[in-house]
Amino acid sequence: MILFLSTTEPGGGLSKIALEALGLAKSLGGELVAGLIGDAAIAIPGIRTLAVTGEAFGQSRYSTDAAAAEALVKAVNPQIVIAPQTMRTARALPGVAQRVGAAIDTHVTTFDGQRASRWYYKQRMEGTLTRDARPWFVLVESGIAPAFEPGADAGAVEQVSVTPATRTAVIGFQSPQSEQQTIRPDAKMLFVTGAGWTKKQKDGNTHMNDAARLILGFLEQSRASLGSSKSLVDMGGEGQSVLPFLSHLNQVGQTGATPRHPKGLATCCHGEEPHVVGWRFIKERRAINLDANCGWARGKADVVYVADAFAVMEVVNKMLGG
Ligand SMILES: Cc1cc2nc3c(=O)[nH]c(=O)nc-3n(C[C@H](O)[C@H](O)[C@H](O)COP(=O)(O)OP(=O)(O)OC[C@H]3O[C@@H](n4cnc5c(N)ncnc54)[C@H](O)[C@@H]3O)c2cc1C
Numbered sequence: 001m002i003l004f005l006s007t008t009e010p011g012g013g014l015s016k017i018a019l020e021a022l023g024l025a026k027s028l029g030g031e032l033v034a035g036l037i038g039d040a041a042i043a044i045p046g047i048r049t050l051a052v053t054g055e056a057f058g059q060s061r062y063s064t065d066a067a068a069a070e071a072l073v074k075a076v077n078p079q080i081v082i083a084p085q086t087m088r089t090a091r092a093l094p095g096v097a098q099r100v101g102a103a104i105d106t107h108v109t110t111f112d113g114q115r116a117s118r119w120y121y122k123q124r125m126e127g128t129l130t131r132d133a134r135p136w137f138v139l140v141e142s143g144i145a146p147a148f149e150p151g152a153d154a155g156a157v158e159q160v161s162v163t164p165a166t167r168t169a170v171i172g173f174q175s176p177q178s179e180q181q182t183i184r185p186d187a188k189m190l191f192v193t194g195a196g197w198t199k200k201q202k203d204g205n206t207h208m209n210d211a212a213r214l215i216l217g218f219l220e221q222s223r224a225s226l227g228s229s230k231s232l233v234d235m236g237g238e239g240q241s242v243l244p245f246l247s248h249l250n251q252v253g254q255t256g257a258t259p260r261h262p263k264g265l266a267t268c269c270h271g272e273e274p275h276v277v278g279w280r281f282i283k284e285r286r287a288i289n290l291d292a293n294c295g296w297a298r299g300k301a302d303v304v305y306v307a308d309a310f311a312v313m314e315v316v317n318k319m320l321g322g
Pocket residue numbers: 193194195196197199201228229230231232251252253254255256257267268269270271272273274275278288289290291294307308309310
């Protein structure tokens with residue numbers, strides 16, 4: 001018995017990562033039941049769907065998410081629980097596992113029903129494990145399974161009643177406006193900026209304003225996700241005048257993130273090993289560098305354009321229509 005457990009989007013639908021987790025759960029075989037939590041829930045065609053719904057369950061809050069998930073697990077009594085790795089599940093499900101005597105593994109990247117694997121030590125080592133404990137909660141990362149495609153035929157949702165008991169009021173969200181949000185995990189492309197954007201160029205001057213205009217212009221038109229080398233974000237941390245939209249969260253590499261995008265383009269970045277290890281999941285890699293001997297040219301990129309990134313990105317942005 002497998003329980004697919006997820007929060008819903010406003011209105012009851014499922015996000016992309018939830019549909020991927022559902023796709024994985026379905027591929028395992030066995031009896032599958034869906035348990036949904038949200039302000040509303042839409043039945044998943046062909047799958048018995050239970051839900052805890054109501055205004056309180058549409059909000060991201062530990063107490064209500066955990067109470068709803070616990071009720072759904074107890075109603076289904078599954079051996080395996082598959083959930084997408086999201087902010088809400090990552091926060092609530094470890095506590096639920098404790099309440100129901102389950103084992104839990106998070107950030108799982110492959111799962112066949114018996115064995116789970118995940119990365120350790122900043123994604124440098126992959127471990128595969130099995131567990132005897134049941135239920136076993138498995139939170140799966142995005143991009144590891146084809147998304148389930150819900151058809152039109154929606155059955156009925158079986159409501160599971162939970163009385164929301166909480167002292168925590170959600171008063172709203174604070175987040176950057178979407179055009180300022182430069183880290184976009186679902187983007188088709190990673191655009192990496194390196195310290196070269198802040199260095200003196202052939203005229204002997206730095207060109208910070210041009211760099212910011214070209215980078216932001218490209219991000220706006222391509223909707224790429226913005227990554228950075230460590231050198232560039234460290235300059236910002238030291239209070240130097242650098243690109244204000246970069247923070248350590250953008251850093252890719254050994255001591256940074258290991259994002260997953262189909263394509264990547266590195267600009268003004270040398271391509272040193274501690275940076276490039278963060279590219280291990282980027283499938284197609286290109287780089288623009290003035291230096292034909294840069295790290296990218298030594299087998300780390302599929303294509304290296306030996307060129308001035310300022311000039312190239314100017315033309316690229318024009319081609320994109322800006
Ligand atoms: C323990 C450890 C952990 C580390 N972890 C990380 C990490 O997680 N992530 C990370 O990024 N680094 C990491 N580093 C640092 C890493 O080794 C490099 O120092 C860093 O990545 C270099 O950044 P960069 O390529 O942007 O800068 P630089 O090395 O200064 O390279 C700038 C590049 O820009 C090019 N350039 C300049 N102008 C132009 C132009 N107009 N057009 C095209 N190209 C141009 C230059 O040719 C040069 O290649 C780590 C180092 C250590 C020791």
